[in-house]
Amino acid sequence: MSSPDIEVAILGAGPYGLSLAAHLAGSGLAVRVFGMPMQFWSQHMPSGTSLKSEGFASNLYDPDAQFTLEAYCSEQKLAYAHIGLPVKIEVFIAYALEFQRRYVPDVAKTSVTRLTPCAGGYSLTTEAGETLRARSVVVATGIMNFAQVPTQLARLPEGFATHTSNHNDFRRFKDQRVAVLGAGASALDAAALLQQAGAHTEVFARRAKIAFHSPPKLRRSWLERIKAPRSGLGTGWRSRFCTDIPLVFHALPEKLRFRAVERHLGPAPCWFVRDAVEGRLPLHLNCTLAEARVVGGKVRLEFDQAGEPRRRVVEVDHVIAGTGYKVALSRLSFIDPTLQARIRKSADTPVLDANFESTAPGLFFIGGAAANSFGPMLRFAFGAKFAAKRVSRRLRAA
Numbered sequence: 001m002s003s004p005d006i007e008v009a010i011l012g013a014g015p016y017g018l019s020l021a022a023h024l025a026g027s028g029l030a031v032r033v034f035g036m037p038m039q040f041w042s043q044h045m046p047s048g049t050s051l052k053s054e055g056f057a058s059n060l061y062d063p064d065a066q067f068t069l070e071a072y073c074s075e076q077k078l079a080y081a082h083i084g085l086p087v088k089i090e091v092f093i094a095y096a097l098e099f100q101r102r103y104v105p106d107v108a109k110t111s112v113t114r115l116t117p118c119a120g121g122y123s124l125t126t127e128a129g130e131t132l133r134a135r136s137v138v139v140a141t142g143i144m145n146f147a148q149v150p151t152q153l154a155r156l157p158e159g160f161a162t163h164t165s166n167h168n169d170f171r172r173f174k175d176q177r178v179a180v181l182g183a184g185a186s187a188l189d190a191a192a193l194l195q196q197a198g199a200h201t202e203v204f205a206r207r208a209k210i211a212f213h214s215p216p217k218l219r220r221s222w223l224e225r226i227k228a229p230r231s232g233l234g235t236g237w238r239s240r241f242c243t244d245i246p247l248v249f250h251a252l253p254e255k256l257r258f259r260a261v262e263r264h265l266g267p268a269p270c271w272f273v274r275d276a277v278e279g280r281l282p283l284h285l286n287c288t289l290a291e292a293r294v295v296g297g298k299v300r301l302e303f304d305q306a307g308e309p310r311r312r313v314v315e316v317d318h319v320i321a322g323t324g325y326k327v328a329l330s331r332l333s334f335i336d337p338t339l340q341a342r343i344r345k346s347a348d349t350p351v352l353d354a355n356f357e358s359t360a361p362g363l364f365f366i367g368g369a370a371a372n373s374f375g376p377m378l379r380f381a382f383g384a385k386f387a388a389k390r391v392s393r394r395l396r397a398a
């Protein structure tokens with residue numbers, strides 16, 4: 001049996017893949033990174049928004065934690081604050097691409113279309129037509145494959161309904177009537193930007209209330225700090241537990257872990273979006289989508305409303321699902337069925353050991369796909385430090 005072409009293939013060039021690659025630089029291992037650098041952030045999130053995470057929690061990680069967002073902003077003479085100054089998405093993307101140029105200059109800007117087990121590791125085929133073998137593979141493909149669209153919308157003819165991840169720019173909706181479904185950050189960000197772009201926008205949410213985050217308090221008393229310590233995921237002991245002891249989280253019973261990931265840090269919109277939507281566009285609460293049809297070139301939406309005997313009916317030019325993402329490994333179509341069968345899963349998410357390794361030896365998952373194992377921190381760039389340290393140590397020792 002000949003040895004694999006490379007030791008490590010990293011699939012994904014977002015904050016997780018790039019941080020891991022930076023940690024493996026100089027290890028002597030032959031590593032290749034595949035994917036479009038910061039693709040999700042530049043193509044599948046709307047431009048003109050700001051990050052939910054504070055400045056100090058919006059980094060990519062080199063092993064010495066040298067090139068932080070703060071360092072980049074200082075070099076570029078851009079405004080920066082650890083907390084309280086929202087990070088513009090364009091600034092974060094430019095910083096991450098600079099990180100990539102400095103620490104991971106050789107990204108193969110192509111996607112992996114097929115991943116299969118082979119002797120001594122894994123065989124990868126890329127969209128560019130290359131095939132190679134790697135001893136270990138780290139899947140860092142983020143959440144872009146996991147967009148959730150309600151079945152009523154998925155059945156509509158093409159062009160009438162989309163997901164927030166399909167949009168980076170909302171200007172094409174100027175003067176159109178657009179319904180946005182959802183009560184989380186994606187939905188409310190999209191609604192605010194649609195309104196600014198001149199679309200007649202309405203939001204429909206199942207919830208009784210939109211749970212906007214509160215603005216961070218810059219000065220806090222010692223009592224406030226003890227009661228709700230700050231962490232990279234916001235304030236409070238639960239968040240602090242998630243950021244500081246992810247290995248303890250990993251050791252919790254599965255039921256507890258899954259419940260924590262589902263309930264903690266739900267899809268709340270940011271405080272600075274509140275002013276852009278409240279009082280500026282209709283927010284219809286307690287509305288559950290019951291039916292969607294195209295009638296006379298418009299989308300006719302019918303909503304069941306809590307406490308109302310009759311459905312609310314609206315007609316719009318377009319409907320955008322701001323209904324979030326749900327990790328489902330079976331949707332990663334590049335993973336060959338024979339390999340899918342070797343990965344032990346729970347609720348269609350990978351069961352991972354304390355080093356992020358799945359039950360397929362040498363196959364690792366980092367980022368959102370690892371949240372059920374290590375907690376909600378893994379859904380945010382902040383978790384990339386822990387993941388990069390842990391996986392790089394394991395790969396160096398292999």
Ligand SMILES: Cc1cc2nc3c(=O)[nH]c(=O)nc-3n(C[C@H](O)[C@H](O)[C@H](O)COP(=O)(O)OP(=O)(O)OC[C@H]3O[C@@H](n4cnc5c(N)ncnc54)[C@H](O)[C@@H]3O)c2cc1C
Binds near residue numbers: 050368379
């Ligand atoms: C509306 C919204 C707001 C958010 N706000 C924040 C925030 O403020 N702060 C924060 O920390 N997080 C935020 N997040 C979460 C954010 O998406 C993650 O923190 C971050 O993107 C995770 O990084 P990643 O490296 O895992 O994946 P991503 O950044 O999604 O990168 C995925 C990479 O995988 C590559 N790829 C995909 N498929 C393949 C393939 N088959 N082969 C090879 N490469 C592939 C892509 O090209 C890309 O390079 C937000 C998410 C949403 C939806």
